[in-house]
Amino acid sequence: MQSQQAYAVEMQSIYKYFDDFCALNAVNLKVKKGSIHALLGENGAGKTTLMNVLYGLYKADSGRILINGEQVEMKNPNVAIEHKIGMVHQHFKLVENFTVVQNIMLGKEVSKAGFVLDISRARKQVVELSKTYGLTVDPDAKIEDISVGMQQRVEILKALYRGVEILILDEPTAVLTPQEINELVNIMRNLTEGGKTIIIITHKLKEIKKSSEYCTIIRRGKYIDTVDVKNVTEQQLASMMVGREVNLVVAKTKTNPGDVVFRIDNLTVEDSRKIERVKELSLSVRKGEIVGIAGIDGNGQKELVEAITCLTKVKAGRISINGVDLQNTSPHNVIKNGITTIHEDRHKRGLVLDFPVKYNLILENYNRPRFAGHAILHEQAIHKFAQDSISRYDIRPENCASELARALSGGNQQKVIIARELSDNPELLLAFQPTRGLDVGAIEFIHSALIKHRDSGHSILLISFELDEIMNVSDRICVLYDGRIVAEFQQGEVDENGIGLLMAGGERKNGI
Amino acid sequence: MGSKIAELLNKTATKIILAIVLGFIAGALALAVAGYDPGTSYSMMFTSIFSSPQNMIQVLILTMPNILTGLSVAFAFKTGLFNIGGEGQYIVGAIAAVMVGGVLNLPPVINVIVIVLVAFVAAGLYGALAGFLKAKFGIHEVITTIMLNWIALYLNNYLVSLPGIGVKNTEYSFPIKQSAWTNVLNGWKTSPHGQAYLSTHPALSTILLGTDINYGIIIAIVVAIAVSFLLYRTTFGYQIRAVGLNKDAAEAAGIRVKKSIVMTMFIAGGLSGLAGALQMTGTLPHALVTLANQPGYGFNGITVALMANSSPIGCIFTALLLSALQFGGSTIQMNLGAPSEVVNIMIGVIVFFVAVASMFTMISERIKRRRVKIAG
Numbered sequence: 001m002q003s004q005q006a007y008a009v010e011m012q013s014i015y016k017y018f019d020d021f022c023a024l025n026a027v028n029l030k031v032k033k034g035s036i037h038a039l040l041g042e043n044g045a046g047k048t049t050l051m052n053v054l055y056g057l058y059k060a061d062s063g064r065i066l067i068n069g070e071q072v073e074m075k076n077p078n079v080a081i082e083h084k085i086g087m088v089h090q091h092f093k094l095v096e097n098f099t100v101v102q103n104i105m106l107g108k109e110v111s112k113a114g115f116v117l118d119i120s121r122a123r124k125q126v127v128e129l130s131k132t133y134g135l136t137v138d139p140d141a142k143i144e145d146i147s148v149g150m151q152q153r154v155e156i157l158k159a160l161y162r163g164v165e166i167l168i169l170d171e172p173t174a175v176l177t178p179q180e181i182n183e184l185v186n187i188m189r190n191l192t193e194g195g196k197t198i199i200i201i202t203h204k205l206k207e208i209k210k211s212s213e214y215c216t217i218i219r220r221g222k223y224i225d226t227v228d229v230k231n232v233t234e235q236q237l238a239s240m241m242v243g244r245e246v247n248l249v250v251a252k253t254k255t256n257p258g259d260v261v262f263r264i265d266n267l268t269v270e271d272s273r274k275i276e277r278v279k280e281l282s283l284s285v286r287k288g289e290i291v292g293i294a295g296i297d298g299n300g301q302k303e304l305v306e307a308i309t310c311l312t313k314v315k316a317g318r319i320s321i322n323g324v325d326l327q328n329t330s331p332h333n334v335i336k337n338g339i340t341t342i343h344e345d346r347h348k349r350g351l352v353l354d355f356p357v358k359y360n361l362i363l364e365n366y367n368r369p370r371f372a373g374h375a376i377l378h379e380q381a382i383h384k385f386a387q388d389s390i391s392r393y394d395i396r397p398e399n400c401a402s403e404l405a406r407a408l409s410g411g412n413q414q415k416v417i418i419a420r421e422l423s424d425n426p427e428l429l430l431a432f433q434p435t436r437g438l439d440v441g442a443i444e445f446i447h448s449a450l451i452k453h454r455d456s457g458h459s460i461l462l463i464s465f466e467l468d469e470i471m472n473v474s475d476r477i478c479v480l481y482d483g484r485i486v487a488e489f490q491q492g493e494v495d496e497n498g499i500g501l502l503m504a505g506g507e508r509k510n511g512i
Numbered sequence: 513m514g515s516k517i518a519e520l521l522n523k524t525a526t527k528i529i530l531a532i533v534l535g536f537i538a539g540a541l542a543l544a545v546a547g548y549d550p551g552t553s554y555s556m557m558f559t560s561i562f563s564s565p566q567n568m569i570q571v572l573i574l575t576m577p578n579i580l581t582g583l584s585v586a587f588a589f590k591t592g593l594f595n596i597g598g599e600g601q602y603i604v605g606a607i608a609a610v611m612v613g614g615v616l617n618l619p620p621v622i623n624v625i626v627i628v629l630v631a632f633v634a635a636g637l638y639g640a641l642a643g644f645l646k647a648k649f650g651i652h653e654v655i656t657t658i659m660l661n662w663i664a665l666y667l668n669n670y671l672v673s674l675p676g677i678g679v680k681n682t683e684y685s686f687p688i689k690q691s692a693w694t695n696v697l698n699g700w701k702t703s704p705h706g707q708a709y710l711s712t713h714p715a716l717s718t719i720l721l722g723t724d725i726n727y728g729i730i731i732a733i734v735v736a737i738a739v740s741f742l743l744y745r746t747t748f749g750y751q752i753r754a755v756g757l758n759k760d761a762a763e764a765a766g767i768r769v770k771k772s773i774v775m776t777m778f779i780a781g782g783l784s785g786l787a788g789a790l791q792m793t794g795t796l797p798h799a800l801v802t803l804a805n806q807p808g809y810g811f812n813g814i815t816v817a818l819m820a821n822s823s824p825i826g827c828i829f830t831a832l833l834l835s836a837l838q839f840g841g842s843t844i845q846m847n848l849g850a851p852s853e854v855v856n857i858m859i860g861v862i863v864f865f866v867a868v869a870s871m872f873t874m875i876s877e878r879i880k881r882r883r884v885k886i887a888g
C-alpha cells in the first residue's frame with residue numbers, strides 16, 4: 001500500500017482493440033510521482049492510444065487504472081480532468097483568432113457577477129503561472145500570430161490553469177526548434193520541482209536522456225520494459241524499442257555528383273501578407289547529390305517549397321529542372337517534369353485522410369496506364385501495388401491497404417507519403433521534414449532510402465529543421481537564414497556548432 | 513475484400529433504416545399530438561398507394577425526377593460542393609428538351625436520345641457556370657445557384673410568353689413532337705389496333721391511357737448505377753472525390769482542382785437537366801408551363817441526397833421513399849384532414865438522424881465494449 005502511494009499513475013494490463021486489431025496487449029505503466037517519465041516505441045506501437053486511454057478518450061477493453069493509488073474508471077476526459085490529469089495533443093487544439101488568455105480560460109471561464117467574463121482575473125492568473133514555471137508568453141497575443149513553440153506553451157499553461165498535477169505531452173518536440181526544445185526541458189524540470197508528474201512521448205532519444213528519469217518501452221502494443229534512463233545508452237534504448245540493432249547514423253559513401261540538374265536563380269517569394277520570405281535565393285542541385293538546407297523554422301522554408309511546387313506564385317527569379325523553367329506553372333507540370341515532394345504538413349498537403357491507404361499511394365499516378373485504362377481504375381493492380389509498397393516500406397499494420405489513411409499512426413502515415421513520392425523514381429525529390437514524427441528505426445530506413453535514391457543517380461533537396469538529419473544525410477549543406485542562403489559547405493567541412501551559429505543569424509561566412 | 517465492403521455498406525444502410533424508423537415514430541407523435549390516430553393515418557398512406565395500380569405508377573412517375581435531382585446533389589457533394597441549383601438546372605433541361613423536341617423529327621429512339629443529350633449539355637453548362645464562378649472567383653456556389661434558379665424560372669416564363677413559342681391565350685408552350693415521347697407503348701396505344709385492343713382490356717387501358725406511365729424511372733435507375741460507377745470506378749471519380757475530401761492534398765498531387773469543380777458542376781447540372789427533359793418527354797402536357805413557383809424537384813433532390821448519405825444507389829430508394837411519403841401525405845390530408853406537414857416532419861427527422869448517424873456508431877461501440885467486458 002505504501003509503495004503504491006509513490007506512483008501517480010499505474011496502468012495495469014491494459015488491452016485495447018480496434019475491431020480485430022490489438023493495439024494494446026497487456027501494457028503496464030507505472031509513473032512515480034514528481035518524475036518525468038518517457039514513453040518510447042516505434043510508430044504505431046500504441047503510445048498515443050495508451051495515453052488516450054489514460055486521458056479517457058478511449059476506453060480500455062480491460063485493465064485497471066490507478067491514480068495516486070486509487071482505482072479510477074476513466075469513462076471520459078472529464079473524469080481525467082477531475083483527477084488532475086492534463087494532455088497536450090500532438091496537434092494543438094487552440095482557437096486561432098483568440099488571444100492566449102482567451103484560449104486558456106476557454107471552457108473554464110471565470111466571471112464577475114455570475115455572467116460577465118472576468119478576463120483581467122484570468123489574465124493575472126495566467127501571468128503568475130507563466131512566471132512560476134518559466135513559461136514566457138505574451139498573454140494578449142493572438143494564437144495565429146505566435147510560433148508553434150509558443151502555442152505549445154499555451155497548451156501547457158491551459159493544463160496548469162486547470163490545476164493539473166499529471167501532464168501528458170504527446171510528441172511535444174516534433175514541432176520545436178532545438179532552442180525551443182531546450183527551453184521545454186527546463187520548463188518540464190520546473191514543473192516536476194513544483195511536484196507535478198510528466199509523461200512525455202518522444203522519438204528523440206537524446207531528449208529522453210536529457211530530460212527523463214524513467215523510460216517505458218512498448219513494441220507493437222506489448223510492454224517491453226521500464227528502465228532507469230541513467231543506466232542505458234541511446235543505442236540501447238533504440239534497440240530495445242525496435243527489437244534489433246539500429247544505426248543511428250546511416251552509412252553512406254562519397255559521391256561524385258554529375259551535372260547540375262535543378263537550379264534556382266535569384267528567387268524572391270512573398271507570403272500571403274505580401275511580406276518577402278525568400279529573398280533573391282540561388283542554389284543548385286547536381287545529379288546524384290543530396291543538398292541539405294539547414295535552418296530554423298520560419299526562415300522561408302515553407303515559401304521556398306511552395307514556390308518550387310508551384311503552389312504559390314513567384315515574385316521574381318527562375319526555377320528550372322534540366323533547363324526547363326517551372327516557376328509559376330502548375331503543380332501538375334512540376335510533377336510531370338520529374339519533381340516529387342514530401343510536404344511538411346502531412347494532413348494538409350500529403351494525404352487524403354478519408355481515402356484508403358491504397359488510394360493515397362497513387363495520388364499522383366492514378367492516371368497512369370499502370371493503374372487505369374480507358375479512364376477506369378484497375379482495382380487489382382492498385383491493390384497489388386499498395387501491398388507491395390506496404391511491405392517494402394514496412395507500413396503497419398501490414399493489412400492496411402483498404403483501411404482509411406486516418407486510422408494509421410502518425411509515423412505510418414508519413415511512410416505512406418514517402419513510399420508514394422519515391423515510387424516513380426523522381427529526378428529530384430524535394431523532401432521537407434521527411435522524418436518528422438518518425439521513430440529511429442523508421443528514420444534509419446528513410447535515410448537509407450534517400451541515399452539509395454541518390455546512389456541510383458537521382459537528386460534530393462532536403463529541407464529540415466533537424467540539424468542532425470541535415471548533417472547525417474547531406475552531401476552539401478546550405479544554411480538558410482532570413483530567406484537567403486548565408487553559407488554553403490561540403491559535407492565534413494563544418495560541424496554542428498558552426499552551422500547552428502549561422503542558423504541563428506551569426507556572422508555570414510562562406511565555406512567555399 | 514468484397515465482404516468488407518459489404519459489411520461497410522451494410523452498416524451505413526442499417527443506420528439509414530434506423531433513421532427512417534425514427535422518422536416514422538416522430539411522425540406518429542406529431543399526428544397524435546394533432547389529434548389524429550397515427551395507426552389509421554399510416555395505414556391510409558400505405559394503402560392509398562397500393563389501392564390501385566394507377567397510384568403506384570403515379571408514385572413511380574414522381575420518383576423519376578427525384579432520383580435524378582438527388583443524384584445531382586449527391587454528385588456535387590462528393591467534390592464538397594452544395595448544389596442548390598437543381599431547380600434551375602431542371603428548368604433549363606426542360607426548356608432545352610422542348611425547344612429541340614418541338615422541331616426535331618428524327619427516327620423515334622434517336623430522336624429521344626438527341627433531345628436528352630442536348631438537355632443534359634444545356635443544363636450541364638448552366639451548372640458549370642456556377643462551378644466556374646466558384647473556381648475562378650471563389651463565389652460560393654450556394655449563392656450563385658440560388659440566383660440561377662430564379663433566372664431559369666423567369667427565362668422559362670419569358671419563353672412561354674413569346675409568340676413563336678407559347679401557344680396563344682394559354683400558359684403552355686408548343687409541345688414536344690409525339691415521336692419523342694417516352695411513354696410506354698407510346699405509338700401503339702394510340703394506333704387503331706391498340707385502341708381496339710385496349711377497349712376490351714380495361715385494366716391495361718387505365719394504366720396506359722389513365723396515367724403518364726413512361727420509361728423515365730428505368731432511365732433514372734440506370735443513370736444512378738452509371739453515376740455510382742463513375743464515382744467509384746473511374747479516374748474521374750477518383751479525382752473529384754480526392755478534391756472533395758482534401759482539396760489541398762489533391763492540388764499538391766497535381767490534380768487540377770478548378771477544372772474538377774467545373775466538371776463536377778457540369779455533370780451535376782446535367783443530371784438535374786435530365787430530370788427536366790425526361791419529365792417533358794414523359795408526362796403531360798409535354799410542354800413548358802408558366803411557373804409561379806420553383807417546380808420543387810431540385811429541392812427534393814437535396815432531401816433525397818441527404819437521406820441517402822450521398823450514395824448514388826441509395827438515392828434510388830430514398831427518392832422512392834420521399835415520393836411515396838409525399839403522395840401518401842396528400843391522401844391523408846384529403847381523406848382525414850390530417851396535416852400533410854406531418855410528412856415534412858418525418859422527412860426532417862430522417863435527414864437529421866442520417867446526419868448524426870455517427871451516434872449509432874457510438875451506441876454500437878458501447879454495446880461491443882460491454883460484450884468484451886462480459887467475455888473478459
Ligand SMILES: Nc1ncnc2c1ncn2[C@@H]1O[C@H](COP(=O)(O)OP(=O)(O)OP(=O)(O)O)[C@@H](O)[C@H]1O
Nearest residue numbers: 018023043044045046047048049407408409410411
Ligand atoms: N481510431 C483507430 N482506429 C483503428 N486503428 C487505430 C485507431 N487509432 C490507432 N489505431 C491503430 O493502433 C495502432 C497504435 O496507434 P498509435 O496512434 O497509438 O501509435 P503511436 O505509438 O502513437 O505511433 P506514432 O509514433 O506513429 O504516433 C496503430 O497501428 C494504429 O493504426
Ligand SMILES: [Mg+2]
Nearest residue numbers: 047048409410
Ligand atoms: Mg502517436
